[in-house]
Amino acid sequence: MSAHPRLVDGKPSKNPRYLQTRPDLVNPVRKYIAEMSVRVHRRLGLNDPVCHPVDAVLTGRRNNPPDDGVRPLAVYNPIHYQELPELFMDFICSLTGKSPSTTGAGSEGALTKGPFNALRTTADLNNALVSFVLTGYDGFSSSAGHVGPDMQVDHDISLLIPEIWARLSTKERDARFLIENGYLEQLEDFERSGRTIYASRLGYRITEHFVSGFLGKIFDNPSAVLPEAILKPETQDMDVFVDGINNIVEAQQRVAQRYLDDGSIEDACPPLQALLHIMATGDYQGMDVHHPEIRTMFTREHLLGSDWYRERLEIKQSRDIALWNRHIGSLQRFIDDTEYADEADRLGIAERIETARQKLMYIQSPEYLKTLVGTIGADPLSPPRCMAEAYVPGSDRLTWHEATSPAMAGDNIPPTTH
Secondary structure (H helix, E strand, O other), X not given: OOOOOOEXXXXXXXXXXOOXXXXXXXXXXXXXXXXXXXXXXXXXXXXXXXXXXXXXXXXXXXXXXXXXXXXXXXXXXXXXXXXXXXXXXXXXXOOOOOOOXXXXXXXXXXXXXXXXXXXXXXXXXXXXXXXXXXXXXXXXXXXXXXXOOOEEEEOHHHHHHHHHHOOOOOOOOOHHHHHHOOOEEEOOOEEEOOEEEOHHHHOXXXXXXXXXXXXXXXXXXXXXXXXXXXXXXXXXXXXXXXXXXXXXXXXHHHHHHHHHHHOHHHHOOHHHHHHHHXXXXXXXXXXXXXXXXHHHOOOHHHHHOOXXXXXXXXXXXXXXXXXXXXXXXXXXXXXXXXXXXXXHHHOOHHHHHHHHHHHHHHHOOHHHHXXXXXXXXXOOOOOOOEEEEEEOOOOOOEEEEEEOOHHHHOOOOOOOOO
């Protein structure tokens, strides 16, 4: 790979993608000190493995000013936090700003990821939402490219985020703590030229209090690094700020409408169905995104008590039953083949079948279903009824039957062979 930028129309590309010199190779002492410090803190021996867990993931945003017919998207300050409804509006839309790549604004994700996923997007969205709700993970994001039309930051902020987050305690990373103590401020909808500007879609953003309270560990004068113009992009150009928000809202409306038009909204879980309607039409059953009933749908308590979540657990149980039926069938076919009788005896296949049968009995039990509470379960992908695979004695192949309940999925369990 060349270290020189590619020439496009005789000019260097704006996306050179230079090879980065690995800092751990240039200055290995820093890596050594970091690793030895971890060993001392954890009281690990020199031969013990050192794990570096990742306990924070901030999504990234590429923002751009208005340029050559491309609408602005530079409305976010360096760090934003969004509650789940607003966060998943962004996830559903997946809007990206203009970048130095060849695909342009708004298309990178669609062109590079979509063709490799044969499932409807709703399956991924359902799984992601359940995961976020169950874990209570806070949705923070960072900016790249531009903050406002006048401040070009490229990836400087992206590289700064790990330095900030690594210095925050677990308590200080909690969104509720940051909001209650003035480190995050919520953006509110406002009126301009007789039109509602849905600034609340941006969620919360860091304040000057955050900068002075946490960035002093990195900079001598943090307010000079992140001045008001960066913390409040609207101060650079209110018209550009408003158009950027409208750009987001209109893109969300277009994307959500496609879910309604092609029927894939029916595959979405109830909270996402409500959200898609709000994105596309502005309300769901007369409720906007700020309505308490809508907000409640995205809480852990509501999820655990919902019928649709229990269905996910029951589907997971049914699919596990089908899986263990398949295991038993494979073992039974092996032991029924007289050509491999000696090998089956050596491997203890009969005992393995008995173990598998005991496992299957447990998976069919109500106790197993209870252990699934707190997991994401399984998405109700089509066909809606689980196809359970079971072995029929005397047959040389597995057969399929529809299992509409966990009990039915275990009907054709082969008898134990001794």
